[in-house]
Amino acid sequence: MDxxxxxxxxxxxxxxxxxxxAIQFQTMKKPVExxxxxxxxxxxxxxxxxELQSNLLSEIxxxxxxxxxxxxxxxxxxxxxxxxxxxxxxxxxxxxxxSGPGITIQIEPVMEDVQLGAPLTNVxxxxxxxxxxxxxxxxxxxxxxxxxxxxxxxxxIRDINGETKIDGHTLKSLPIEIKVGVDDMKSAEKLSNQMxxxxxxxxxxxxxxxxxxxxxxxTIIIPAYDHSIRIKYMEPIKEGGGS
Amino acid sequence: MWxxxxxxxxxxxxxxxxxxxxxxxxxxxLSIAVLAAFDTLFGGIRAYLQNIYDEKVFVSGxxxxxxxxxxLAFLGVHLGVDLYLAAVFAFxxxxxxxxxxxxxxxxxxxxxxxxxxxxx
Numbered sequence: 001m002d003x004x005x006x007x008x009x010x011x012x013x014x015x016x017x018x019x020x021x022a023i024q025f026q027t028m029k030k031p032v033e034x035x036x037x038x039x040x041x042x043x044x045x046x047x048x049x050x051e052l053q054s055n056l057l058s059e060i061x062x063x064x065x066x067x068x069x070x071x072x073x074x075x076x077x078x079x080x081x082x083x084x085x086x087x088x089x090x091x092x093x094x095x096x097x098x099s100g101p102g103i104t105i106q107i108e109p110v111m112e113d114v115q116l117g118a119p120l121t122n123v124x125x126x127x128x129x130x131x132x133x134x135x136x137x138x139x140x141x142x143x144x145x146x147x148x149x150x151x152x153x154x155x156x157i158r159d160i161n162g163e164t165k166i167d168g169h170t171l172k173s174l175p176i177e178i179k180v181g182v183d184d185m186k187s188a189e190k191l192s193n194q195m196x197x198x199x200x201x202x203x204x205x206x207x208x209x210x211x212x213x214x215x216x217x218x219t220i221i222i223p224a225y226d227h228s229i230r231i232k233y234m235e236p237i238k239e240g241g242g243s
Numbered sequence: 244m245w246x247x248x249x250x251x252x253x254x255x256x257x258x259x260x261x262x263x264x265x266x267x268x269x270x271x272x273l274s275i276a277v278l279a280a281f282d283t284l285f286g287g288i289r290a291y292l293q294n295i296y297d298e299k300v301f302v303s304g305x306x307x308x309x310x311x312x313x314x315l316a317f318l319g320v321h322l323g324v325d326l327y328l329a330a331v332f333a334f335x336x337x338x339x340x341x342x343x344x345x346x347x348x349x350x351x352x353x354x355x356x357x358x359x360x361x362x363x
Contacts, residue, residue: 009298010287011250013305017280018254023263024277027270 094152094225098143098181101188102220106212108175124171126157126164132200136180139194143181143222147171150225167227181222188216272313275327279308282334285341292348
């Protein structure tokens with residue numbers, strides 16, 4: 001038998017066994033430390049620990065206070081953001097009164113054109129109004145009120161029994177004032193100039209109506225839309241919805 | 244013959260120096276593994292003295308015994324039966340037997356050596 005080889009394997013296994021024994025020994029060996037403090041020392045230690053505890057408690061309290069402060073701030077800011085958004089949306093939908101730069105347009109009958117015996121034109125046809133409105137929108141008018149009636153996206157202008165109605169509001173007597181609001185003075189001026197040279201004037205004139213476009217006005221007040229907006233066919237988009 | 248003893252000492256020193264501690268709940272397994280290792284070691288020494296030492300048997304027995312003991316302890320823990328006691332018993336008995344055999348062999352060797360010296 002190869003003695004050297006035997007010794008080698010035996011030695012290796014012996015090392016392994018020794019290692020295991022040492023680990024087991026260490027694991028089993030528990031720290032032996034006797035508590036030799038007397039009552040006063042114990043009391044002192046207790047006092048220290050209590051102080052530490054009270055410190056920790058006060059720290060916790062301050063942190064909680066901070067947390068609640070942050071929380072309330074966050075809530076408020078959320079609310080504020082929501083309110084802002086709501087306000088913005090309302091403004092866009094035409095539910096708020098707007099005061100800002102803009103122009104006013106007067107529609108009045110042409111007195112020179114009045115013929116004896118012929119009835120006086122005192123109705124603006126809805127087609128004319130629609131064309132005017134389209135033209136205004138084309139020239140970047142933001143807010144429009146016709147005879148104190150705010151027009152929004154769903155506004156209908158139609159002829160009912162010979163009367164021109166805007167969302168149920170009857171345009172009765174001439175002259176009629178149309179208020180147009182824009183974003184700033186510059187665009188108000190531009191709009192005024194564009195309306196002055198537009199064909200709308202001619203179109204109105206063929207119906208014996210005169211369009212007087214004012215210059216840019218820094219503050220005109222456009223009333224809010226005062227009916228409720230009925231939404232029949234709109235639905236909110238489902239979150240993550242495909243189609 | 245001194246080399247294995249040296250190895251044992253080296254292993255113990257190494258183990259103490261590394262300061263490895265295993266968790267309390269696993270110390271059962273290690274203790275039984277140590278017992279199995281001891282048993283195999285003494286079995287190997289006995290076989291060596293009786294000149295029937297086989298390295299393969301020795302090495303495979305070492306690892307197999309350790310694993311068997313550990314798995315027995317594991318099974319015991321999970322069955323709620325202290326099965327590791329069986330291993331402790333078996334290894335303990337074998338340990339005593341092996342040590343007894345080693346003692347006798349050494350005694351006879353010693354006495355024959357003494358007789359030889361007296362004769363000469």
